[in-house]
């Protein structure tokens with residue numbers, strides 16, 4: 001750790017205040033920078049997470065592509081996947097220099113690819129190693145380090161196992177933990193099944209908060225509405241929404257007022273979509289690779305008009321036309337003519 005002193009290189013980029021009362025979950029292939037830009041137009045307050053990025057990708061990959069983001073996305077947390085304390089510390093330094101407001105360690109992802117790299121949910125069986133990872137990351141940067149985990153894995157799924165895991169995190173000075181309130185079966189269930197099949201146990205997460213009152217506890221899993229989020233907030237410090245935020249994005253437009261007691265977002269769906277027209281134009285104009293497509297952005301907006309008359313036609317136009325070579329913001333403008341705000 002000698003060469004990993006706290007990083008003040010970009011101290012002009014002061015970290016933004018992070019309030020985890022409501023967040024949008026890290027989701028591979030979904031919460032890319034275009035998605036987050038769109039979500040930020042809907043809520044100024046929610047904390048937004050990146051997709052999981054492995055330490056190897058941070059070290060060897062195209063950093064602009066993997067870690068690049070738009071400034072308005074703040075406050076924004078980078079989620080890292082890895083299990084080598086040194087590599088995680090080094091990746092954290094890079095993330096802090098780039099201006100990320102929080103760095104989250106993935107201890108919940110059950111996919112095969114992740115297991116073979118020995119990180120993600122399988123790390124729940126190695127609390128001491130996770131504690132070492134957290135300590136190395138905390139020693140390397142000033143921004144908050146957080147962990148996202150499950151309530152258990154395989155046959156290590158007792159309440160005592162979870163309590164033991166969380167105790168290790170607390171001993172490592174972790175300030176905030178996000179718990180997906182279902183266990184993961186590492187053998188036999190696909191990642192998708194692991195998000196639906198094991199039953200939710202919210203009470204177990206509530207009890208973790210009772211056992212560790214000084215630890216910030218964020219609950220995740222199966223939360224579909226802001227009313228449900230408010231109910232959880234009577235027991236824990238924050239609610240994280242994944243699929244519901246992505247598949248019914250309009251609920252995000254009420255988050256500032258209902259969850260944060262902040263000024264209401266008064267824009268309608270068309271106002272938001274019109275702001276995305278400029279974003280699409282800028283993205284396509286700036287592209288020098290020839291690979292940029294309007295679809296990279298509009299695919300995240302497919303569900304914006306869910307439940308509104310004309311939504312089917314809107315979706316159809318975006319799905320079919322936005323992926324064509326040369327398609328630009330006019331495709332979104334056309335789709336918008338079929339839906340009312």
Ligand SMILES: Cc1cc2nc3c(=O)[nH]c(=O)nc-3n(C[C@H](O)[C@H](O)[C@H](O)COP(=O)(O)O)c2cc1C
Pocket residue numbers: 025026027028029030051052079106107108109148180195220221222223240241242243244
């Ligand atoms: C498409 C997709 C990709 C996901 N990728 C990640 C990921 O990169 N890191 C992670 O910690 N969880 C990931 N998850 C899990 C979510 O963060 C969340 O824990 C899970 O979906 C349960 O929350 P929900 O019921 O609100 O969706 C992913 C989920 C989905 C649907």
